[in-house]
Amino acid sequence: MTETVHNLLLGFSVALSPPVLLYAFVGCVVGTIVGVLPGVGPLAGISLLLPATFGLDATKAIVMLAGIYYGAMYGGSTTSILMRIPGEAASVMTCIDGYAMARKGRAGAALAIAAVGSYVAGTVSVVALMFLAPPLASFALRFGPPEYFALLILGLLVLAYMSSGSMVKALAMATLGLLLGMIGIDQMTGYFRFAYGVVELGDGIGVVPVAVGLFGLSEILATAGQETPPAVIKPTLRELLPSRQEWKDANWPIWRGTVLGFLIGIIPGSAHIISSFVSYAVERRLARRPEEFGQGAVAGVAGPESANNSATSGAFVPMLALGVPSGPIPAVMLAAMMVHGVSPGPLLIKQQPELFWGFIASMYVGNVVLLILNLPLVGVFVNLLRVPYPLLYPGILVFCILGVYAVNSSVVDVWIMLVMGLVGYLLRKLDFEPAPIVLGVILAPMIEMALRQSLAMSDGHYAIFLTRPIATTLLTVGVLLVLLSLKSLVTRGLDWRARIAMAEKGEEL
């Protein structure tokens, strides 16, 4: 304990030195801009700006890149709440209730809760990163392909179980997403699947065009031509701050999201994305009035936003402690560290304590910088809602196209967004939720790889999923969820999901 505090003081002496502080600030500002712009997520942002750090020493470079990462996670919530466009994939769940809050005139409150939730989650998870990194990292190391496969399947089942309405409909949407994720080169054999000669589809369908199409474009298609266009929201200064009740409603979801996000964050995969989906589902299940979800529930913003920021720190655990990146963003960070002559791993703490503890301390500093930066800007961002919708949506459309194109400089991605926008529009009309599709697209390659690796490990025996305790436990929980969802068929009553779905449609129970 004393040693940790001593080391942290060493870290703060590095992080609070004016040059490092300046680069942390620059990273946070650039990251926030990157997060606000739809399509340019943290991965693209860090990749694009990596060459800009080549002239810096390792500590400043890593601190700046980490600032970009957090900033993007913070900024991603802004367009989700104000325009229903996820700035990056982890903000997809924030779109649902954040945008509903904005439509009710509570955009400022939603942005403030997202900022504070992100701050709390970011700060608490850094404390957890300091104290829990070694034991948690060793637990995550027990995850082989079978456990990973079971975890991913459980993630899909949890999301489907927690969705309102029919679990079958949610599973159908998740399966559709998984099928979309099958497009592209098969990682194990090199076969092109469903690409029809389009070379750009070889890498598969990107999450960004799917998410922007299903959420951003479909919203424009459904709203722009309404006979009565959405009213121009003119928030007053008082409305920018959350009410006491809203703070109260946000309190526990923030803490739950923090813990959940951190735990999911240390597991390999797109943890920050999965954590926000799971957090939303958990909050909906625990809510006293689950029918408010989708209509502007504070917990639907506070939980997922806290979870995805907490997962950001969690993802650094295996990267720093073991030198193993847990997802694409930590992988780019790892590459950045290696470019600067730093080798993350167990020896990093001993060999370069200034860098390791300076990095940890800069996370605290970065979170404070982001809170100071974001809260005053809430008013600036919310003013976007004053623009009449017939003038606002063409601008949003430009950013949708631009953001989607910018990720890979590919027109094919714009076509994918267009198709997904149409699909999202039709799904809205047919009362289907699009969120499981996005999760399906993200998880498809991971699930397939985990399944095939597991079978390769077991010489083709499926019993491997039942002989490993962690995998068996995870799959058992999944089966229990399916059985629970069938309860209403046996009892012939309405289960909680059916009641929520009816309440959302305004039907009497």
Next chain:
Amino acid sequence: MLTTNRAAAVALGVLAVVVLFESRKLPLGSLHNPGPAYMPVLLALALLVFAILVGAYGGASRGLGAVGWSEWRHAAAILGTCAFAAIALERFGYRLTMAIALGFLIGVIERQGVFVTLTLAVALAAGSYLLFDTLLRVPLPRGPFGL
């Protein structure tokens, strides 16, 4: 009665059958050693089962006729604009394409005045180019005359 759930079930079912049909071009492998078609076939079968279940229990949902489609012309125009952008982006360049797309949406579809249309179209196209291409160094396509 054709309800929203049943309409969706038919669409999902057709998609599942198409995927099954297309998967025949790929090696299926075996249960113990899955090939590249294994997962798509498995998922298509699952989708087919879900489609049947959605269709079977879909009678309670609202009728397809009750769904409002009043905004479909607007939606079609916006989708058409996106399609134009996808076709023109690398031929005409980013700024020209976006200026035309914005001019069409603001001036023709939303029937705003000429001044508002031109100002917004040019400012948004040039401003977003400046932000992404010049400041963030995200390369955007240029068209004739370097536009």
